[in-house]
Amino acid sequence: MTNRYRIDELVDFEVYPLDEPQSPKYKSAVIDARAQLGNDGCAVMKNLLRPAAVKTISEEIVQRKSSTHFSTSSMNPYFHSTKNPEFPDHHPVNTFIERSSGFIPGDSWDSSLAIDALFRSEHLTGFIRDALETNAVHCYADPLAGLTANILEPGQQFAWHFDTNEFAVTAMIDEADQGGLFQYVPMIRNPDDECFDKIQKVLDGDMSEVKTLELHAGDLQIFRGRHSLHRVTRVPRTSRPRHAAIFAYTAEPGVIGRVERTRQLFGRVLPAHEEAERLRVRSDQLID
Numbered sequence: 001m002t003n004r005y006r007i008d009e010l011v012d013f014e015v016y017p018l019d020e021p022q023s024p025k026y027k028s029a030v031i032d033a034r035a036q037l038g039n040d041g042c043a044v045m046k047n048l049l050r051p052a053a054v055k056t057i058s059e060e061i062v063q064r065k066s067s068t069h070f071s072t073s074s075m076n077p078y079f080h081s082t083k084n085p086e087f088p089d090h091h092p093v094n095t096f097i098e099r100s101s102g103f104i105p106g107d108s109w110d111s112s113l114a115i116d117a118l119f120r121s122e123h124l125t126g127f128i129r130d131a132l133e134t135n136a137v138h139c140y141a142d143p144l145a146g147l148t149a150n151i152l153e154p155g156q157q158f159a160w161h162f163d164t165n166e167f168a169v170t171a172m173i174d175e176a177d178q179g180g181l182f183q184y185v186p187m188i189r190n191p192d193d194e195c196f197d198k199i200q201k202v203l204d205g206d207m208s209e210v211k212t213l214e215l216h217a218g219d220l221q222i223f224r225g226r227h228s229l230h231r232v233t234r235v236p237r238t239s240r241p242r243h244a245a246i247f248a249y250t251a252e253p254g255v256i257g258r259v260e261r262t263r264q265l266f267g268r269v270l271p272a273h274e275e276a277e278r279l280r281v282r283s284d285q286l287i288d
């Protein structure tokens with residue numbers, strides 16, 4: 001299937017000319033994103049999507065909402081749900097908070113859709129690469145986790161957590177009219193220090209270091225989620241649902257997720273996951 005959408009129909013090229021990396025507008029967008037990322041690991045490109053693109057993608061999400069995998073669990077910030085006796089009870093590893101949101105999986109979309117055109121656009125990945133000052137950005141090849149939509153129905157929330165991947169790209173499509181706010185504590189941990197004490201304070205309700213993002217429909221967010229604790233606050237029962245498109249990228253091409261985590265997030269695995277696991281085991285282990 002060929003894609004019906006051109007990237008300049010979806011992205012506001014007057015403000016973000018992604019096809020002209022040498023233009024002053026492109027350069028200033030990159031400088032701005034780098035400054036925001038350097039400040040607190042988060043950059044927001046306001047109104048990057050055209051209003052018509054937001055509407056189209058919203059319809060694409062709503063049409064596929066029945067395929068959302070909702071997996072309500074009580075989890076710690078590291079996505080575990082069982083008590084670890086090696087740590088005290090009052091400790092981030094043993095602090096469990098409700099996560100009740102769900103994801104529309106990657107195999108619900110097809111290549112005729114606007115959301116798919118955006119995710120796979122080389123102009124967009126080029127901009128993300130420039131903003132992150134990294135060598136390469138490839139679409140996460142995982143058939144379920146690569147392109148998803150995060151769905152928060154009224155009453156649901158996404159608890160405090162760290163991401164596994166280094167960074168995430170989110171396009172806000174439908175805001176909740178109350179709640180559903182993205183909150184984060186910039187760089188609360190680092191590769192040398194888990195900073196459990198600081199994390200526990202946030203889990204206990206200390207909001208002094210917490211930032212709340214102003215994210216509106218059409219905005220694109222680049223976020224370094226591995227070191228910054230973050231959550232999406234509860235969408236009240238009286239609100240509209242919240243829908244966000246989540247684009248996952250990797251530094252190397254052809255990456256596929258592990259079977260266990262895939263099952264946890266999507267409730268199933270595909271042959272590609274099992275195949276990748278077999279190849280991984282074979283290349284990792286000398287004795288087979």
Ligand SMILES: O=C(O)CCC(=O)C(=O)O
Nearest residue numbers: 150163170182232244246
């Ligand atoms: O929906 C969002 O804004 C972010 C969700 C999130 O943190 C995640 O999917 O890991």
Ligand SMILES: [Fe+2]
Nearest residue numbers: 162163225230
């Ligand atoms: Fe996250």
